[in-house]
Amino acid sequence: MNNIYTNMWKSFSSGLESGNYDIDLNIGDINDSRRGLSILGYIDENNDEVGDNISSFIDRVMSIEPEQYGYPVTELHLTVLSIITCFSGFSLSDINPQDYNKIFYDVFNGLPPIEVNFKGITASSSCIIIQGFTSCHSLEVLRERLRVRFSESNLMTSIDSRYKAETAHCTAIRFCLPLRDRYKLLRLCERYREHDFGVVTFRNFELVFNNWYQNKSITKSLGKIVLNNSS
Structure with missing residues (x-):
């Protein structure tokens, strides 16, 4: 997991130095009809202190780049798995949500909470993320159980169609307009490269119908x- 984050950081930092980054033009577009199905845990519902710590970093970024998209604290989340990756025109009427709910409950029922240490930041070419680390393989095992159960069903899915979920990150900032000062932004990110935002013990999880940006x-x-500690 750490190697993934490190490689992302190297690409991001060199990209900012050269002005090579991407802008997401769909943020805020009311005509964006991309929808999907995901299983996630909201950070503030599981540990509001960590949510506030991440929000403080977002505020620092927004003070430099106020025109970018910073996630509000109530939307900061860990994506366990995208069951149906967002695509244009998908609606709930295309599926029977109860069928997905059954697998969701069956897989999660009886599991212990999942601890994630959010420490440091990295980024892709279009967004800044908070790095997440698990102390054991609980999240990996959970994801694999979900993959197996959904693959055995006849339900519509597109699990891992974009990339295989391997990290425990949380997206904090998305670039939606040209950066005002990419060098100042890079210096700020460097200061938070190893910053410890805290540990979240995820007990609350949801199956949601969502847009691209949650x-x-x-x-x-x-x-x-x-999830209960006694499980």
């Missing part, structure tokens, strides 16, 4: 579960 104004919760 905006809560569009997201619909299809199922919720709370």
Whole structure:
């Protein structure tokens, strides 16, 4: 996992130095009809202190780059798995949500909470993310169980169609306009490269119908579960 983050950082930092970064033109577009199905855990619902710590970093970024998209604290999340990757025109009427809910509950029922240490930042060419690390293989095992159960079903899925979920990151900033001062932004990111935002013990998970950016104004919760320490 650390190697993935390190390689991303090297690409991001060299890209900012040369002005090679990407802008997402779909943020805020009311005509963006991309929708999907995901399983996630909201950070503030599991540890509001860590949510506030990440928000403080976002505020620092936004003070340099106020025109970019910074995730509000209520939308900061860990994506366990994208069951249906967002695509244009997908709607809930295309599926039976109860079928997906059954697998969601069956796989999560009886599992212990999952701890993620959010430490340091890295980035892709179009977004800045908070690095997440697990102390054991619990998240990896959970994802594999979900992959197996959904692959055995006849349900519509597109798991791992973009990339295989391997990290425990949280997206914090998306670039939606040209950067004002990419060098100042890079220096700020360097200062947070190893910053410890804290540990989140994820107990609350949701199956959601979502847009590309997981905006809560569009997201619909299809199922919720709370994991117990005694499991």
